[in-house]
Amino acid sequence: MTMRSLPRVRRYERRHEPDAMTHRERVPVIPAAQVDAAIERSPLTPGSTSLAWGLIDLAAVRAFPGGGLGIEYGSLLKTAVRPDLIAGHVQEAAAHLRERQVDALLVPGMSGYPIGSIYAFAAGIPAVLLKKNEIRPDRPIDYPPGAFVIPSYTGEGDVVMTADPAGVRGIVEGLLTAQLNAQADAPELHFTIRFAGADDIIDKATMSQAVSESAAVIGELAIEAFLAEHRARTGDTRRTHAHVKVVAWVTPMIKTYNNPQGHLQRLLGITPFAGLEITGLQTDPHAIGINGVGMAPLRERE
Secondary structure (H helix, E strand, O other): OOHHHOOOOEEOOOOOOOOOOOOOOOOOEOOHHHHHHHHHOOOOOHHHHHHHHHHHHHOEEEEEOOOEEEEEOHHHHOOOOOHHHHHHHHHHHHHHHHHOOOOEEEEEHHHHHHHHHHHHHHHOOOEEEEEEEEOOOOOOOOOOOOOEEEEOOOOOOEEEEEOOHHHHHHHHHHHHHHHHHHOOOOOOEEEEEEEEEEOOOEOOOHHHHHHHHHHHHHHHHHHHHHHHHHHHHHOOOOOEEEEEEEEEEEEEEEEHHHOHHHHHHHHHOOOOEEEEEEEEEEEOOEEEEEOOOEEEEOOOOO
16 A cells, blocks of 8 residues: 555654664673662662663563664563552653643553553553554555554554544543633633653654654644534634644653654654663673663573
């Protein structure tokens, strides 16, 4: 299926990581016996410290079909839930979301939804899943506004990411109703939705950019639907203004060697909140660079 058959769907490309060491120069690996001490004396927060121990104990460096060299951390954040290792980070991320006065989270894909839903629960903020749909030429789908196409990281080929419009409307209805009631005597109406993005890792920020740009369409559609019902019910003809903002991104890990934080700062004026800043990967031996700790060898399990 070509993009001509998906006229409303924007496509994003993301650079493939080389299947080699991500550092231009080899970085000394901390001796395994010294890793715990390196973490203990690091400037990491308590939540990030636990996350670092979990990553070193449970993660591996792997080559993924759609992304190249990356981190396999399923038993920490995706296929298993480890409150003993992630609870502190979740509370720190939740505090960041509350400080940013976020109305709703947008979480891309089922891999990001476990941690995204935990963030949402801890912060008391509803979350919306951007579901991955396989592109099927033999079974076309009428994708809703805000959908986008992006290459799969863990597999091969493209996927379409979509949010459920009814689910979004249900989440923001109370927010928009409160804003409407506060403007009972205003000559014009202003409605604001403050979104945040949440993902299990920020790699090159391509997905973060796609979700952020999709948020504008998703939010404006929800406001438009709310207003249509309001106008039909009341006959209100006041001019309206929609203000949809992405005010935060939260993630357990960000690959700083790809400079996604610079990309999001330029694009959105946002510095992502990350539990761990990953400074590089190595395959011989398997090791992960953690800002403030160093290049730590992984205790891979069979």
